[in-house]
Amino acid sequence: MSALAIDARGLTRRFGDFTAVDAITFHVAQGEVFGFLGANGAGKTTAMRMLIGLLEPSSGSATVAGYDVVRDAEAVRRNIGYMSQKFSLYDDLTVQENITLYGGIYGLTNAQIAERTRKLLGRIGLEHARKELVRRIPLGWKQQLAFSVALLHQPRIIFLDEPTGGVDPITRRRFWEMIYETAATGTTVLVTTHYLDEAEYCDRLSIMVDGAIAAMGTPGEVKGAFGAASLDEVFLRLTRPGAA
Amino acid sequence: MRSFIGFVRKEAFHILRDKQTFWIMLLMPLVQVLLFGFAVRTDVYDIRLAIVDPAPGPASRALVEQFNASPRFRLMGVYASTAPLEVGFREGTFRQAIVLPSDLDRALVGRAPVPVELVTDAADPNTGSIMQAYASAILQRWHGEQVQRAGGVRLDVAARMRFNPTLASVNLFVPGLIALVLTMVSAMMTSISITREKETGTMEMLLVSPLHPWAIVVGKVVPYVVLGFANVLLVLGAAREVFGMPLRGSITLLLAESLLYILTALALGIVISTRADTQRTAMIAAMAGLLLPTLLLSGFIFPIDSMPAPLRVISNIVPARWFLIIVRGIMVKGAGITTLWQETVILAVQTLVLLVVGARRLAIRLE
Numbered sequence: 306m307s308a309l310a311i312d313a314r315g316l317t318r319r320f321g322d323f324t325a326v327d328a329i330t331f332h333v334a335q336g337e338v339f340g341f342l343g344a345n346g347a348g349k350t351t352a353m354r355m356l357i358g359l360l361e362p363s364s365g366s367a368t369v370a371g372y373d374v375v376r377d378a379e380a381v382r383r384n385i386g387y388m389s390q391k392f393s394l395y396d397d398l399t400v401q402e403n404i405t406l407y408g409g410i411y412g413l414t415n416a417q418i419a420e421r422t423r424k425l426l427g428r429i430g431l432e433h434a435r436k437e438l439v440r441r442i443p444l445g446w447k448q449q450l451a452f453s454v455a456l457l458h459q460p461r462i463i464f465l466d467e468p469t470g471g472v473d474p475i476t477r478r479r480f481w482e483m484i485y486e487t488a489a490t491g492t493t494v495l496v497t498t499h500y501l502d503e504a505e506y507c508d509r510l511s512i513m514v515d516g517a518i519a520a521m522g523t524p525g526e527v528k529g530a531f532g533a534a535s536l537d538e539v540f541l542r543l544t545r546p547g548a549a
Numbered sequence: 550m551r552s553f554i555g556f557v558r559k560e561a562f563h564i565l566r567d568k569q570t571f572w573i574m575l576l577m578p579l580v581q582v583l584l585f586g587f588a589v590r591t592d593v594y595d596i597r598l599a600i601v602d603p604a605p606g607p608a609s610r611a612l613v614e615q616f617n618a619s620p621r622f623r624l625m626g627v628y629a630s631t632a633p634l635e636v637g638f639r640e641g642t643f644r645q646a647i648v649l650p651s652d653l654d655r656a657l658v659g660r661a662p663v664p665v666e667l668v669t670d671a672a673d674p675n676t677g678s679i680m681q682a683y684a685s686a687i688l689q690r691w692h693g694e695q696v697q698r699a700g701g702v703r704l705d706v707a708a709r710m711r712f713n714p715t716l717a718s719v720n721l722f723v724p725g726l727i728a729l730v731l732t733m734v735s736a737m738m739t740s741i742s743i744t745r746e747k748e749t750g751t752m753e754m755l756l757v758s759p760l761h762p763w764a765i766v767v768g769k770v771v772p773y774v775v776l777g778f779a780n781v782l783l784v785l786g787a788a789r790e791v792f793g794m795p796l797r798g799s800i801t802l803l804l805a806e807s808l809l810y811i812l813t814a815l816a817l818g819i820v821i822s823t824r825a826d827t828q829r830t831a832m833i834a835a836m837a838g839l840l841l842p843t844l845l846l847s848g849f850i851f852p853i854d855s856m857p858a859p860l861r862v863i864s865n866i867v868p869a870r871w872f873l874i875i876v877r878g879i880m881v882k883g884a885g886i887t888t889l890w891q892e893t894v895i896l897a898v899q900t901l902v903l904l905v906v907g908a909r910r911l912a913i914r915l916e
Binding site: 358359385387393394396398406407410411412455 | 551552554555556558559562563566567749750751753754755756757758759760
């Protein structure tokens with residue numbers, strides 16, 4: 306098995322004449338926090354959807370957790386967690402019911418579910434709301450809950466698609482702390498975002514422009530390669546050549 | 550299996566927590582039975598009748614008597630001329646009139662046909678033709694008796710309405726109603742509940758999970774099968790208790806066929822949900838694509854025989870049409886599977902095709 310968590314080679318996706326993702330090649334090591342940056346429509350989400358088996362690549366290949374995303378989709382699914390940009394818990398179920406449902410889907414035993422529920426709610430400070438309907442708890446908490454639920458089965462890789470959209474800076478901060486805690490346990494994190502300040506928190510990142518990877522490396526490397534003081538500047542130069 | 554049960558339970562929670570929808574789904578069929586049973590009757594009673602008899606005699610008196618004796622008619626008057634008819638029909642005092650010839654007694658013994666005029670208010674054509682049939686039947690019987698009395702040979706036509714001798718309309722609408730309700734609960738609610746998950750993004754979570762796509766679909770439809778089945782029992786119970794509808798055939802067969810039709814409707818719902826991206830689209834598609842054909846093209850309200858040829862052909866692909874034949878057969882005629890196997894096979898094949906189409910489209914989770 307490959308030591309790489311994600312290994313994409315020439316991954317391409319076309320929708321008719323439009324090439325959403327154009328032959329991207331990158332890899333992510335086990336335990337890394339890897340950021341996928343780009344403007345809206347740059348192809349971040351499409352790339353991620355191919356990696357988690359929601360979209361078939363037009364060409365190229367990728368392995369996730371050592372399994373081919375097309376041939377071994379089942380195995381890939383057992384080893385990953387995913388949190389979409391849409392809020393993905395059931396509004397009309399309670400916190401506990403949501404957790405139990407996902408635990409059940411991933412084949413956890415009742416004892417495991419009970420124990421992890423306790424830890425998880427303790428971590429985000431939601432013990433009091435265990436029997437509350439999810440629709441009644443505040444958005445920031447919901448997002449932390451969704452993240453925790455996506456981690457419930459202890460996946461080797463977690464995919465976060467713009468997880469911090471629409472939340473306040475404090476919750477965003479808290480969210481990134483959770484991401485770090487997760488990575489510290491050896492879980493690989495692939496996160497898409499268009500907040501450039503968040504990109505600074507990543508171990509490594511790639512900036513996508515029009516479906517292709519325009520820059521990749523640690524935040525320092527990327528800034529160095531462009532001789533820029535901040536990722537903001539790099540981003541502007543890439544997306545609006547001539548402007549900066 | 551454990552994950553599957555958890556999934557079904559979650560789906561049941563969705564249904565039970567949306568109390569409004571739940572009660573509507575459960576009680577709507579009952580309300581419909583009562584509405585159809587009491588309000589939408591095709592039986593016609595209290596037909597306001599006028600008889601024009603220019604020359605009263607024993608024969609015409611016998612006729613008047615017969616109409617008086619019929620519970621369906623209310624004799625408004627016997628007139629000497631046709632003068633009151635025009636106004637009476639326009640104002641609605643009369644809905645039907647019988648105009649006898651002035652030489653009735655002589656005509657009855659002659660060889661020429663007896664010219665009796667039967668006028669019916671056909672503003673509502675369905676009711677009109679029913680009223681006409683009732684009146685014709687009485688006229689025929691009366692004519693037979695009169696001819697016999699005059700020494701002629703009586704042609705004795707013994708008309709018997711089989712299976713539904715009283716022509717009660719409850720026998721007609723209950724099967725249709727079952728089809729309608731099942732289409733609504735099974736097809737519409739399934740398609741809405743699947744598209745809701747697409748809309749909220751939870752479907753992606755499920756598709757990314759190790760749950761097999763089939764488990765997702767089956768898990769989503771199981772609660773609706775139960776609900777649909779409860780509806781069938783409710784409608785049958787109400788039809789029996791309130792309207793005395795017979796169930797001449799096997800109840801086991803009826804329930805089995807209902808289950809088959811629930812599957813058909815669910816398959817339709819799945820097909821819709823693979824095409825529709827939003828709950829609204831799913832609902833409109835189910836309304837226009839399923840409810841209307843079930844209502845209009847299945848023979849529920851309009852007889853298929855009287856449809857123009859293209860519609861008759863289209864009605865063949867409406868599953869409710871076959872289900873209706875089956876349910877009417879079992880309930881009203883006491884038919885068994887030996888007579889209904891063809892319809893059953895058609896329905897089963899339709900279900901299979903729909904399931905395959907739906908599953909194929911759904912299985913392409915890799916778009």
